[in-house]
Amino acid sequence: MTDVSFSLIYNMPKTNKKKPVRQRLLVAAAEVFSEKGYTAARVSDVVTRADVAQGTFYLYFKSKEAVFVALVEMFFEELLVETLGQNPASGLKDADAMRHQICQIWRTILVYCRAHPEITALVLQEATALPKAERAVLAANYAKAVDALALYCRETERRGITRSIDPDLTAWVIIGMVERAVHYAVFVAADADVDAIVADLVVIELNGLLAPKQHTEDEGRWA
Numbered sequence: 353m354t355d356v357s358f359s360l361i362y363n364m365p366k367t368n369k370k371k372p373v374r375q376r377l378l379v380a381a382a383e384v385f386s387e388k389g390y391t392a393a394r395v396s397d398v399v400t401r402a403d404v405a406q407g408t409f410y411l412y413f414k415s416k417e418a419v420f421v422a423l424v425e426m427f428f429e430e431l432l433v434e435t436l437g438q439n440p441a442s443g444l445k446d447a448d449a450m451r452h453q454i455c456q457i458w459r460t461i462l463v464y465c466r467a468h469p470e471i472t473a474l475v476l477q478e479a480t481a482l483p484k485a486e487r488a489v490l491a492a493n494y495a496k497a498v499d500a501l502a503l504y505c506r507e508t509e510r511r512g513i514t515r516s517i518d519p520d521l522t523a524w525v526i527i528g529m530v531e532r533a534v535h536y537a538v539f540v541a542a543d544a545d546v547d548a549i550v551a552d553l554v555v556i557e558l559n560g561l562l563a564p565k566q567h568t569e570d571e572g573r574w575a
Contacts, residue, residue, distance in 0.1 A: 374412045375566065376402040378426075381419045386470035390478045390486070420474075427471045428493040434460050436500050441507035449496050450513050451558060458550045461530060462537045466546075472538050476531060498523045529557065 369380070380401035382471070386392045395416050399406045413419040435457045465472040476566050479490055505519035537549055 372463065373390055373402075373408060374402055376404065377409060377419060379414055380473065381416075382423055382468075382470040384449060385420070385423075385478065386473045389481060391481055391483075405561065410440060417483075417486060423471055424475060424489055424493055427468070427475060428497060431461065432497060432500055434464060436504055441504045441511070444508060444511060444513060447513055450508060451554060454554050455550055458533075458553050459546060461534065462546050462549060465534045465538050466542065469538055472534060476535055477539075494527060498527055501526055526557065529553075 377398060381393075381398045384397045386403055388397060393416065395409055396406060398416070398419070399409050402409075413422070438460075439453045439457055441450075444453065475490065479487065482490065490534075501523035502519040505514065505522045506512040509516055509519070533549070533553055537544065537546070541549070
């Protein structure tokens with residue numbers, strides 16, 4: 353785990369100078385990257401926002417790339433801990449328990465990302481414009497999330513709760529769904545009720561799109 357979380361950073365006193373310098377730099381970097389775009393942002397922009405001397409930045413981070421890596425890894429690590437880390441498949445007994453757990457996971461993701469729109473924007477909206485090395489950092493963190501989700505899928509299948517589908521494929525598809533759902537909840541419908549969005553997402557993820565009356569004999573293998 354990283355030495356500080358986004359919750360800690362953003363819940364500190366509002367007066368900037370009361371925050372430890374490293375936390376101030378991380379908050380400033382997230383805001384500047386979100387506003388200017390990662391490519392256009394400069395270290396000088398970050399230190400101005402953090403209200404520290406430029407030389408101070410290099411006491412904590414070697415480069416703009418280093419602070420980017422710290423932000424992205426913090427974002428993914430904290431989300432994984434708060435979702436799958438707090439909701440292991442090993443504790444599930446049946447489909448109802450899983451449905452409740454998936455609701456909790458979706459709600460945690462959306463509330464967390466709405467609380468941290470700057471870093472969410474960096475991860476979701478800046479990816480295609482990032483240099484190769486930074487894209488690799490993002491890809492590695494997505495892969496880590498996929499691995500954790502694939503393990504969850506294997507466990508729910510082992511327990512007879514979910515059907516037998518390639519867990520790696522399932523994990524990648526769900527991660528794609530998470531990415532687009534977060535974009536919708538944070539940047540498209542920021543005022544929409546979280547619980548209403550969660551309810552729809554759980555239906556899509558666990559039940560699919562067909563209404564019950566549309567089920568056919570062939571669907572036995574999907575049940």
